Amino acid sequence: MSRAFQTGRVNWTPVLLLLPAIGVMMFVVALPLVFSLYTSLTSYRLTRPETIWDFVWFRNYERLFGNRDFWVAFGRTILFLTIALNVQLILGLGIALLINKITWGQRTLRTIMMFPMMFSPILVGFQFKFIFNDNIGILNNALQSLGWTDRAIPWLVDGKLAMFSIIFAEVWMSTSVFAILLLAGLFAMPRDPLEAAKVDGCNAWQVFRHITLPFLMPFAFIAMTIRSLDIARAYDIVKVMTDGGPAGRTELLWTMIARTAYQDARMGQANAAAYLSTILSIAFTYYFYLKLVESRRYMGGVQ
Amino acid sequence: MAGITLAGVEKHYGRMRVVHGIDLDIAHEEFVVLVGPSGCGKSTTLRMIAGLEEITGGEIRIGERVVNDLPPRKRNISMVFQNYALYPHMNVRDNLGFGLKIAGQPQAVIAERVREAAEILGLSELLDRTPAELSGGQRQRVAMGRAIVRHPDAFLFDEPLSNLDAKLRGQMRAEIKKLHQKVKTTVVYVTHDQIEAMTLADRIVVMRDGYIEQVGTPMEVFNHPANTFVATFIGSPPMNLLPGRIEGGQVRLAGGEAVPVPARLAARVAEGLEVVLGIRPDDISPVGHGLGEVAEPADITLTVSIAEPLGMESLIYTTIAGQEVQAKLYGPRIVGPGEVLPFRLALERAHLFDAETGDTLEAR
Numbered sequence: 001m002s003r004a005f006q007t008g009r010v011n012w013t014p015v016l017l018l019l020p021a022i023g024v025m026m027f028v029v030a031l032p033l034v035f036s037l038y039t040s041l042t043s044y045r046l047t048r049p050e051t052i053w054d055f056v057w058f059r060n061y062e063r064l065f066g067n068r069d070f071w072v073a074f075g076r077t078i079l080f081l082t083i084a085l086n087v088q089l090i091l092g093l094g095i096a097l098l099i100n101k102i103t104w105g106q107r108t109l110r111t112i113m114m115f116p117m118m119f120s121p122i123l124v125g126f127q128f129k130f131i132f133n134d135n136i137g138i139l140n141n142a143l144q145s146l147g148w149t150d151r152a153i154p155w156l157v158d159g160k161l162a163m164f165s166i167i168f169a170e171v172w173m174s175t176s177v178f179a180i181l182l183l184a185g186l187f188a189m190p191r192d193p194l195e196a197a198k199v200d201g202c203n204a205w206q207v208f209r210h211i212t213l214p215f216l217m218p219f220a221f222i223a224m225t226i227r228s229l230d231i232a233r234a235y236d237i238v239k240v241m242t243d244g245g246p247a248g249r250t251e252l253l254w255t256m257i258a259r260t261a262y263q264d265a266r267m268g269q270a271n272a273a274a275y276l277s278t279i280l281s282i283a284f285t286y287y288f289y290l291k292l293v294e295s296r297r298y299m300g301g302v303q
Numbered sequence: 304m305a306g307i308t309l310a311g312v313e314k315h316y317g318r319m320r321v322v323h324g325i326d327l328d329i330a331h332e333e334f335v336v337l338v339g340p341s342g343c344g345k346s347t348t349l350r351m352i353a354g355l356e357e358i359t360g361g362e363i364r365i366g367e368r369v370v371n372d373l374p375p376r377k378r379n380i381s382m383v384f385q386n387y388a389l390y391p392h393m394n395v396r397d398n399l400g401f402g403l404k405i406a407g408q409p410q411a412v413i414a415e416r417v418r419e420a421a422e423i424l425g426l427s428e429l430l431d432r433t434p435a436e437l438s439g440g441q442r443q444r445v446a447m448g449r450a451i452v453r454h455p456d457a458f459l460f461d462e463p464l465s466n467l468d469a470k471l472r473g474q475m476r477a478e479i480k481k482l483h484q485k486v487k488t489t490v491v492y493v494t495h496d497q498i499e500a501m502t503l504a505d506r507i508v509v510m511r512d513g514y515i516e517q518v519g520t521p522m523e524v525f526n527h528p529a530n531t532f533v534a535t536f537i538g539s540p541p542m543n544l545l546p547g548r549i550e551g552g553q554v555r556l557a558g559g560e561a562v563p564v565p566a567r568l569a570a571r572v573a574e575g576l577e578v579v580l581g582i583r584p585d586d587i588s589p590v591g592h593g594l595g596e597v598a599e600p601a602d603i604t605l606t607v608s609i610a611e612p613l614g615m616e617s618l619i620y621t622t623i624a625g626q627e628v629q630a631k632l633y634g635p636r637i638v639g640p641g642e643v644l645p646f647r648l649a650l651e652r653a654h655l656f657d658a659e660t661g662d663t664l665e666a667r
Contacts, residue, residue, distance in 0.1 A: 192388030195355050199459075200402035200449070201376040210401070214392040295392075 040271035047265045060272035069248065070256065070273060074280070077253045080163070081231050081284065084170045088227065089220060091171065092178025099179070100186045114180065116173050125240030128169040132156050132241070159249030162242050166250055169237050174230070178223045185219030186212075214295070221292035228284040232277070253277040305366035305379075305456035305489060306331045307352060312361035314347050314513075321347050323513045324361060334483055334490045338500040339510035340536070346461055348510070349493045353382050353459050365456055381450035382459040385466060387442045389434040395421075395445050396430040402453045420448040423485060424478075440471045447482065457489040464499065476502060497537050501525065509533050526652075531661040534581045534654060540618065543587070543628045545580045546658060549573065554580050554655070558624025562601040565650045568664055577658035584618065586649040587630035594633055599650035605630070607642045621646075 040061075043054045064070050099109055116124070131138050132155035143149050155165045189212070197207045235254040238244065244251035244259070257277065261270035307329040314322040322344040329335045337345040350356040352363060354375035363370050370378050381402070389398050397404075399420055400413040408416075421427045424444045434442055443463060450458050463479070464472045480503055483490055494500055500507045501521045509516045509524060509532075517529040528534035528542075535541040547554040549572045553561040562580070564572055572578065585594050590602065603623065610632070611618040617632040630646060632638060655664040 190386065190388075192384045192386045193390055195353075195375075196382065196384060196388035196449075197390070197401075198355065198375040199353055199380065199382045200453070201405045203374075203376060206405055210405075211390060214390075 036271045037275065039268050040275055042268045044268035044271075045265050046262075046267050051268070056268075060269050061276075063269065064272055064276060069251070072248075073251045073253050073256045074277070076163075076251065077232065077234075077277070077280065080167065080170075080234065080252060081228060084167050084174075084231055085224060085227060087167070087171050088175045088178050089224070091175045092223070093182055093216070093220070095175065095179040096182035096186055099183055110180075110183070113176050115176075117176050119173070121173060121236040122240055124169055124173045125237040128165065128172070128237075129156065129241045132165045156242055157246055159246060162246060162250045166238055166241055169241065170231065170234065173237070174227060177227060178220070181219045181223040182216055185216045189215050217295040218292055221288050221295060224288040225285055225292060228288055229281055232281040232284055253280070306333070307457060307489060307491065308362075308364040309348070309352075310362045310364075312348070312351060312363060313359045314344070314351060314356065315359045321513050322351070325510075325513075325515050327508060327515065327518065329489060329491060332487045332489055334492065334503060334505045335508060336492045336494060336500040336504035336506075337508045337510055338494055338497055338536075339516075341495055342512075343510040344513040345493045345495075345508075345510045349382075349459050349461055349491060352457075352491060353380060354378050379453075379455050380457045380459055381453050381455040382461065383443075383446045383450050383463045385462040387434070387446040387466075389442055389445055389449075391434050394431050394433050395426060395437070395448075398434070398445055399426075399430075399448050399452050402449065406453070416452045416454075417448075420452045423451065423482065424448045439467050440475060443467065443475055444478070447479070451482070451486050455488065457491060460490065460492040460494075462494055463492075464494070465496070479503060497539065501537070507537070509536060511536075527663070527665060528581070528654065529663055531579055531581065531656050534656070534663075538583060540584050540629050542581045542583045542654070543623075543626075544656075545582070545623060545626055545628070547578055547580055547624075549576045549578060554578060556580070556624035557626070560603065560624050562603070562648060563599070563650060565653050565655065566599060567651070568655050571664045571666065572655065578664065579656040579658050579661070581654035581656060582648060582650075583652065584629040584631045586652045587628065587646055589619075589630075589632050589638070589644045590647045592632045592634045592636060593647055593649065594631070597647055597649040597651075601648040601650050603646050603648065604643060605646045607638050607640055607644065609640055610638045612637055 039052065041055060041057060042052055043056050043059070044052045095113065099106060099113070102109060119127075130136075134140055134152045134154045134157060137155065139155065140149075140152050143153065154161060156162045193211050193215075194207055197211045202210065233254055234252055235258060238250060238252055238255050239258070242250045244255040253273070254277065257270050257273045260266050260273065307327075309325055309327040311324045311326060312322060313320070313324050325344075325348065327335075337348060339345050347356060351358045352365075354370065354373060354377075358371060365378055365380065390401060393401065396417055399417045403413045403416060417430070418427070421430060424447060426441070426444055426448055429437065429441060429445075434445070437445065443466075446463070460479070464475050467475060476499060479492075483503075492499075492503060504521055506518060507521055507524045508518050511532055517524055517533045519527070524533060524537050528537065531544055535544065545556050547556040549555075549564065550561070551574075552569065553563055555561045588594065605621040605623065605628075607619050607621055608627075609620040611620075615633070615635065617636075617638065619630040619632055619638065621628055621630055638644065656662060657664060
């Protein structure tokens with residue numbers, strides 16, 4: 001049967017069987033990719049569809065390289081990513097270590113811990129927008145009632161505080177990803193090396209530093225890889241909480257790109273920016289992936 | 304100079320008592336093996352010595368120090384675990400030197416001690432490998448190396464050979480023995496394998512259900528078992544136990560047959576006492592195929608049920624007084640099932656135990 005498909009030296013059967021998959025991939029992934037790459041080389045505006053044929057070579061990219069706001073947003077996204085990931089890692093590690101010690105009610109706690117992940121980021125954004133609101137927000141209300149301050153702290157209006165508030169919301173929402181993955185790591189951890197280290201003269205901190213932590217690093221890097229992709233494309237929380245404001249002080253790459261694309265309708269320009277931001281995501285993900293591979297190298301023969 | 308002393312050491316987990324007040328004196332540089340079936344408390348005892356388990360009652364001393372409340376790191380002992388417990392992210396060199404590094408030893412000292420240990424254990428070529436790149440036997444050697452670099456007061460071994468295949472186990476057993484001769488240190492070694500206990504120990508401690516059943520040199524434990532448990536646990540194949548009663552200076556077995564009471568025990572048995580006669584397979588052999596001269600022979604005719612030829616000897620399954628009994632035939636002769644042969648018991652090496660308590664009737 002398969003012989004019938006063999007014309008010349010090429011065996012067409014696998015190709016034929018893979019064709020549907022290849023077709024779907026082409027249509028869903030490759031085509032939009034090529035199309036958006038093409039439009040990033042045109043002056044395409046959503047309001048004037050005929051501009052899609054106006055090929056301008058690299059003018060969009062040249063314009064971006066000279067655009068200070070773009071690079072500020074670029075840098076701010078890196079900052080956002082770095083702070084959020086580190087805080088989430090440290091908090092997640094702390095939570096995982098604590099929960100690992102608990103013997104009673106651990107399952108319940110693990111479930112409760114996952115609650116923040118069950119909410120849509122949009123809703124988390126709205127919730128924190130309310131909490132941080134300077135006039136009616138629950139946070140200022142609480143601070144004032146406790147007598148710690150009598151002013152209305154402008155959480156979402158002051159540039160630095162607004163950035164803090166957004167990071168706070170992001171950390172609240174996603175720390176549990178780290179906690180869960182690290183907890184899984186702690187569960188998988190063999191007990192013998194810990195005991196060997198104790199006998200070898202380690203105190204509790206040294207056991208953690210030299211044995212537990214290196215063992216957990218692959219799990220941390222898995223979480224980092226997943227989260228860095230997620231945070232690098234942060235849009236929803238920021239859109240809801242500050243919409244990039246005040247005066248562009250919390251503008252991240254994707255809020256800026258979305259604004260360029262849909263409010264200013266300059267799709268060509270936005271696509272160019274999107275391609276540059278993709279580099280950021282890839283760079284971070286690749287970096288953490290390399291770290292993951294490196295830290296996993298030794299974990300082959302734990303026994 | 305550091306022996307280890309256990310005085311009334313107990314371990315409870317809630318209401319469950321795992322170790323019931325055991326007393327044990329381990330001399331400096333002595334090789335002591337704790338042996339017993341799983342769940343007998345031997346590993347728990349070792350882990351209490353190491354400080355990995357808290358003790359519920361009693362006292363443990365290493366040298367002159369009471370270590371009850373000291374964490375493992377302050378006890379100056381080192382331990383070899385069943386699963387090797389190597390640090391997977393460190394190469395062999397760092398695994399060996401880790402304890403010294405933590406202790407704050409200077410680089411030069413660490414390098415020298417690691418080199419020395421690697422030489423003793425034949426690891427010099429493997430120093431830059433990670434545990435994942437080592438075979439089971441090599442990992443075991445690294446685990447031992449990690450124990451010796453620190454020059455501790457005592458080595459604790461927790462079933463170190465049970466993850467190795469039979470051939471490697473034999474090799475490593477010999478290496479451990481050699482190691483102890485090179486690096487004279489107190490050793491406490493836990494195993495469930497009575498052959499390891501017999502071959503390695505200066506003294507064997509047989510444990511069951513959290514109690515010490517007997518302490519003695521391998522030959523003492525083998526030749527003078529304190530009770531039926533030790534008698535069947537030490538020695539392979541195990542000692543045959545035949546219930547009976549003392550009648551007219553003879554042991555009348557349950558099936559009606561009678562054998563004389565071994566001469567050395569004649570004064571220690573009373574008429575009508577319920578006893579258990581213990582006799583090793585090596586001491587029941589077809590006439591003419593025994594193990595040397597028999598001083599107190601008792602002849603009995605038996606039917607072979609199965610014979611397992613092992614080359615220069617055969618293990619024979621037969622029945623005495625309705626009970627399955629193992630016997631040994633020395634020599635290349637092959638016997639088959641159903642064959643009826645005259646057997647000779649070497650009663651001078653037989654044992655008598657009190658049927659009620661299981662304790663030996665020998666003077667102890």
